[in-house]
Amino acid sequence: MLILKKFLRDLPAVLGALIVLAAVILAIFPELLVDNVDRINRGNIIMRLKPPSADMPFGTDDLGRNIFERVIVGTRSALTISLFVVVVSMIVGVPLGLIAGYRSGWASSAIMRVTDVFLAVPQLILAIAIAQLLGRGQISAMIALAVTYWPFFTRTVYAETQKVRASLFVEALEGYGASKTRIMLFHILPNVAAPVIVRATVGMGFVILTAAVLGFLGVGAVPPAPDWGLQISEGRKYLPEQWWYATFPGLAILLLVLGFNLLGDGLRDLVDPRLRRS
């Protein structure tokens, strides 16, 4: 309860939490703001490229589709991709980091060297290459991002595990004869959980951004999916006259990434008050 109170006093973090919450609600129930979710891909050539109006607050695109509705429905795919990527990266990265950090020996060195290789290559370039190899589509974008994102978790967990491993209570447990698995699962994991959650939260925003870049470059979602990156890439051709086409999906990305980053920053401050922003 004390933690909740402290969190509520952190205004930017609360703002971030509200943005994320709103996005999650819209992703699950787009019907709240969209009349007919099945119709969002259906064009209407007569209504082509209409500027924002009271009826269509974000205007229409080159096929006469309602951009507002497409942006709202796009929330779902953005969140699905980032959630999938972050969860898969955690499932792969956290145990590897734990093992590498707690044990020493060739297995641990091998894990960390592979991680270093992944981290040395810019993530986006590697993701583009893998997505390109797998063929166009949202699934291959997700796989490509997951394959390139797990090393970030391994690094974080590795560093934290090394810190916890040196602490006296782990040594005491070893002294009492606790098994390595028990120490890793029940003692080190909870103690490294906080930084992992922070990294996951910030990572959600980061993955949304990267997924949008993939969509924009044409290796991610395929038309007519209401993907934000894809919409920007299509709307780019109509800049600057029909500015609303590319602007509103871009603002959606901006807002959601900002939300995750503010939330992640707030969580980090809760976890580690020494990192309080000035």
Added chain:
Amino acid sequence: MTAPLLETVDLKKHYGGTRKLLQRPKPLVKAVDGIDLQLAPGEVLGLVGESGCGKSTLARTLLGLERETEGKILFEGKDVGGRGASAARAIRSDIQYVHQDPGAALDPWWRIGDTLHETLKIHGVTDKAERDARIEEMLLAVGLNDSFRRRYPHELSGGQQRRVGLARTLSLRPRLVILDEPTSGLDLSVQATVLKLMLELRAQYDLTYLFISHDLSVVERLCDRVAIMYLGRIVEIGAAEQVFSKPAHPYTQALLASAPTLERQEAGKPIEGDPPSPTNRPDGCPFHPRCPMAEAACRQSVPDLADVAAAHRVACPPALRTLTPQ
């Protein structure tokens, strides 16, 4: 003398000195270098020495956390040495350890009760009712009530944390308890109650203590016998009152002289120089570069322990000659 509970014969623990593939060779560190020790059942043996003299390594080796390089460890006459960490811990479950800082030895995320349960679970007590009974008994024995089970480590005071540490170790029903600096960081009144508690528990549960400390006044009050350690070797061992009243080894004399006392007196002459690095120990007696009694022979060979009086042994030939004229 009754048969010793624990005996070590020429126990050695060396680190490094070997060269691994693709790695720089590490210098050889003789942390524990030939220790013969006998612990009688029920006694309290104090182990005193400067930081870095190998006290903690000796404790870890006895516990089985480190594998000895050479030598024998006998528990009740049975050889329990020469095993890897987990096998050694299993066979030496009669030997347990109380940490220097028992607060830091508790997982901050776990309630006291869960930690105590876990310790028993690790040692194969599967019946929950039995664990509960034992925990209740132990908490009571160390003077804490049952409500402490629901607390987290940071909610306890230093003295309470130490009591929990004792309860945790004693719940395993050990015969020999290694206490590592059990009173460091406590104020004097708490220190006194904790020490008193330890003596009570020893009587109640038939325990033998190996008491590691550099607080000489505490050692004098609590221990039956004292062993003085210097650079991985025992230089003097004997009954506590003997060693404290008639220290034989020049290192012990200097150590006692430099201990602070309440009476106003001339401060003893401090030991000159720093302890030599264990990676580059001097030939012969390791203490000779700092020793006021050093003579040529001291540079030649490492002296062995020899009797000064009954149950009082010292590893210093010059001191021995002056104390026991032939």
